[in-house]
Amino acid sequence: MTELKCVVFWGVVTFFWTLSRGDTKVSCVFNEICVLPCSFPADHDPVIHWTHLGAEESPVHSYYNSKDQVKDQNQNFRGRTSLFVDWVFSGNASLLLTGVKILDQGRYKCNTSAAGGTQWSFIDVTVDGRLFPLLELINIPDV
Template identity: 45%
Template sequence: MRQGRKSIAQDGALSLLSLSQIADVGCVFGGSCVLPCRFQPNSDTTLHWIKRNGKNVQVHSYYDDQDQLGHQDPLYKGRTSLFHDQMSGGNASLGLARVNLQDQGRYLCYASTLEYNQVTFVTLTVRGELKSWVNLNPNPNSEIIFIFFFCFSGII
């Protein structure tokens, strides 16, 4: 994990910007996963989750003490959530449900308070799940059949 901090001027005031690089997150196709993001909690919290894929795709926003999903990309509608009960402790992680191949890529979490700005990058990789089934037929004349099914490894 890489971190860097620098001061920036914002509206004539001095503010602290913290940049973080987080290790990749692997999510199983069709499952749910969490994209981690932490920030220094304070008053007047603003959060934006953006997918960076050549253009900025609005994934989830939170400000004025509530989710703001009016500009959310339709691909993410009904699939994202924040941990509201943990925000006061600095948790801005994004829950993502029904993961699909289009979700794979680099995400930016921007968290801002009156005194602090945090930018975190998370790279999401979608992978398949290895499942195995065994058919055990009690008939002694039958064979035991092992079937292995590999969904896929999501590489775009």
């Protein structure tokens, strides 16, 4: 019974700590590469789920059984996401997002499960350079 109370206590503490530390803010550049940071206590068999929060939770990237699991990935992210696989076992769950699109802007959740427990991180992504494609379309010369 004491163990259960301890687990519940640490679950509540972790939940409120996550809420109190706030979201990480990341600014990405349109059509470039961007890294969304996430870390967890090192483990030999972690489970990592990245989701894009919005009207619905959209699966961005998953990793478990020691490999990427992207068959249920949202079509918008297909072929544009990866983890730093060599660093996953040391606690790095950061997401590499390539070819950043305006639709990538928004709030992301990094959910990690390992021997040390489950934790969530939230990342607010803004996309800079939104006018670049428009400027190319109207052919404005460089000044």
